[in-house]
Amino acid sequence: MPELRPLKVAWILAVASVVLPGGFLYRDLSPVALLFLGGVLLWIFLRERQGNLRPLGVREQVLLLLPFLLWTILTLRLETLVVRFADLLLILAGVKFLGTRTPRDILQIYLLGLLLLVAAAVWRFDLLYGAIFALETTLLISGLFFLFAAREGEKIPLALARRLALLGVLTTLGVFVLTGFYFLFLPRPQYTLFSGPFGSTGRTGLSDRVAPGEIAALQEDPSVAFRVRWLSGPRPARPYFRVYVYGNYHRGVWTALRKGRGRGARSLPGPRARVEILPQVETRALPVPGYPLEVETVRGPVAEPGPEGTVILKREVLEPALWRLTVALTPFLPAEIPPEDFLRVPRRIHPPLKRLAEGLRRSDPLQTARAVEAFLRRNYTYTLSPGSPSGEPLLWFLFSSRRGHCEYFATAMVFLLRTLGIPARVVGGYAGGQWNPFGGYYLLRERDAHTWVEVWIPGKGWMPFDPTPAPGPLRPSPFKKWRLLWDYLQFRWYYWVVEYDFLKQMRLLRHLAGGLGSRPRLRLNPSRIGLPILVIFLGLGLVACVFFLYRRRVTPVERLLREFSRYGWPRRASETLGEYLERVSRERPDLSPELRTFCELYYQEAFGGHDTRAAQEELLSRILRRLRSP
């Protein structure tokens, strides 16, 4: 009987349980640890092939570990504490690979793999962590199965090993299901005991100071900045998400207004919308699609209405957070600071602009603003790489290069209007974004960052204008749909796993209780019921798989015996098939030749190793036909 050493399988799984997460996290881990691990594996592989691998003793292992330990201690910083710790785990695992391979050692390696998984939870939040989690769980559980088998017997039959492997996989699937259950329903506290400075998304988004070229740099960046989930209310076709309102200009650099609190106007016209905002970048203000009426901080730093309809955060967001806003989708925003404050023009640029501005003056501010917008759109070119300005950036853009990005356009429009005595200001935020129908949210990427202009229309309010010419049609990507789906999965991961919290748990419980208590309302929202249905189908598929794996096909001889015993001729356990069929032939002599042939065919298969299954099937159907109609 072929046999297998379970310890060997357990060891291979142990190596995989360290190497695979290490590989996934290579971007974050130090190259020293990765190189060391790779070197160790290569060494083991070569030595194993030559067959002269000698395990290191404990003292040698400690000596090998010592320099790395020193290096870790010397380079220790609070921000990189966890990552250094993960590096150390990798190195420790590498050292253990070189040592003996007792069940105890392998258990320790599994522990290292598990700690690596736990450590990665501190700085990795994206869906990749989900992948690592699934993989690591599978490896560790299968490994534990084989490790236990190794403790029970040095060698186990191959058939048993196969069953263990299957059991490992099934247990893993069971663990996934149960993990989901525990995760969603185990009681959790409303507040954390203390919030450590762990985990930072690490990227800075739109800044409250805009210098020329900064937004252009952002516009090359395809990474996700925010997701804005539309809970209710109408959805604008191309929404503008305001983040900052810029007040001061100095040599091409705009600084945002941060002082002051919004007055929170309540009696605004226009429809209302409720949105959820999930940040992906470090930010100090939130993108708002309209004018904020209510701001609710679900998780993360407290957000409050800032000046001029912005929403600012008390401190920079670092951890996963969620805010819920109610906004008014109105074309005119109310003024909080007197609009006359937005009339200042630096002395250096006032005279050269005067002539150009006068030529664009129309009868009223609205017409003038439209004229300026049209002028800029018509006569200037949009580019992401306008070159570096010489002298005052605005004058350089207006009179010599005539090419620039949104910031130049917005600045030019603001100062042209201010020169004419019309209050105007630059607003920064995100324009457009990508609507994801799977998740019902706008995906705001860094490259959607934009600046535009708001003009004071007396008697109405601040009205947005966008003087930047369209950068040309977006190339539709063939993978757009898949990318949207992938982002949707990411979103789900963030929404249900990374940012799952006490309030969501309460909401889920209440939802379930409501569903159980009253007759469920028939609201077939495909995105709502899609997931449970998917889970149910996956479960059913799993059950079917197990069933098919364990179901044995009924062989012809089994069918023959079953049919004949129905006719009152059961086989005795000690009868050979030949003896049995001869007995039957005495009762039904007409079947005798066929039965003889069948017996011989069966023997050819069962004991002779020839495949006669097809001939058996055919003959059996003939026999059964004759049996029923004598």
Place this chain on the structure above:
Amino acid sequence: MKTRFRVRITTAGYLYIALTLAVALAGVNTGNNLLYLCASALLALMTLSGLLSVINLLGLSVRIEPPEEIFAEVPSPFGIHLQARGWPRFFLRVRLFEGESRVLYLRDRCRVLLWVRLPRRGEVLLPPLEIYSGYPLGLFRRSRFWPVGIRLLVYPRPLPGRVPFSVRETVPASSSGARFRQPEPEEFSGLGPYREGIPASRIAWRASARTGALRMKEFEGGGGRTLILDLGPAPSEEELSRATHLILRALGEGYAVGLRLGRREIPPGRGPQKRRQLLEALAHA
């Protein structure tokens, strides 16, 4: 059959629980949901492992087949028949006293042999049979007990050496000589299972090698030499042990053996029946 379960946590199990708690606490502290996720997975694995270990011990039936002769403090083979209904069982260990045996994989039925050493002579009620397993992960060890309810008679432990009581020997006129002379080739009556206390010269090695169990040549009749052991009315344990050894030895050498225990007297004789009668008398003394 009434059965009981018991769970013991192994060192790895304690480590596992500690780790789960640590991860859960870290999750609560930092509010990091991924740590919650890890803790949930650890907890889920613990739950499933417990469930699997219970399933592994359910639906088993057990039958015990005690050996023909049991001597105190001498390991004797107990056959245990295990039968598993339905699904397969993995990595079972069967224990009775300190006798232990393992079953890697049980699909339908199997028989294992336990070498059990019973400490004292006399009637013994067997303790519950324990079947335990660390399956599936070795973190916890779950036991299940089967009350056996078998009463066994344990013979005294055979102890070689000088006998501290009187032994009468009658030798027929034809053969005179030392007490334990090699017997004449007597009537060979066949082969029988090996019994404790038989000298090695009586073992039929060829037959033993062929069957895998010790066999010995049995002889009937013989020279008519007789030993009668005379133990006092209240023999000590040591006397009983020595007497047991002497009886086994003498019967093996072809003597007819008799016994006097206080007022009780067993007439001399040979053969398996007599052997059992003598040993039972010693066990009950």
Place this chain on the structure above:
Amino acid sequence: MAGEPGIFPAPGGDVLNREKLSWVRSRLEEVIRGKAREVELALVCFLARGHLLLEDLPGTGKTTLALALARVTGCDFRKVAFTSDLLPADILGAEVWRPEKGVFEFKPGPIFTHILLADEINRASPRTQSALLEAMAEGRVSVGGKTYSLPRPFMVIATQNPEDLQGTYPLPESQLDRFLLRLSLGYPEPEEEKKILQADGYYEAACDLPAVLSPEEARALQEEVRRVRVSERLLAYLLELATESRRNREFRYGLSTRGLLALKQAAQALAYIRGRDFVTPEEVKAVFVPVAYPRLLPRAEIPPPAREEMLRQFLEQVPVPL
């Protein structure tokens, strides 16, 4: 059971050899009338390179069977009547002084033949018996410090009279399994007996049988028999038989590994004779009783026919794999 020809894969091995084997069988059946099963089993024994123990009353055709088998397989044949004064040297041979050469020279005994009929083997002394049995087991003879190989094929057909035990030395049990199988010819059916009377016996006819095979061909057949396939499933059945026999309380001891090997070889030979190149449980069951007879000894004293019946009953208790 033989099947319809044509739809099965052709059995391996030399087709001509199989053809010859069927002639051998039919020739044997011509002279051993009405004993098709016994003839088949004797042939099994020959092909499986075993030795045969015939337990019978005198005058039931034992010599005829041995002689006929030797004739049709083209083998040499010797017969030695065992008596109580027979010495080992009378069978094996001895060193004799050659005055003309001035040396001791080995003079081979009657054992140096292909087929040896050891008649009434239980009449010889245990010493002589064991000398023969040792030679049977090892296929060679050691005399005066030198070893001489016996010819191949080599087969001993030993006979025993089960009734007349006066002054005999029964074969030791440990030696009984040197014989592959044990047969009893018994009296023929009245119909056949009449024919035997009419033909004035078949001994003469046996003497005149033509040789179908040569010793070399016989050896080749024996080699082919060893290649008959034994599947895992069948091995499991054989092991189950052994386990059950060891567990059974009616036998003194169970089937040994050597006994199991004998069972396998006999089944292979029978499968070959029946034209298969693999063994099925049918063959195992067909050879079980004669093979187990000298190996599974009952605890109680039971006459031979009852012993056979007991073995058959035992066989009925063991489930056969499908």
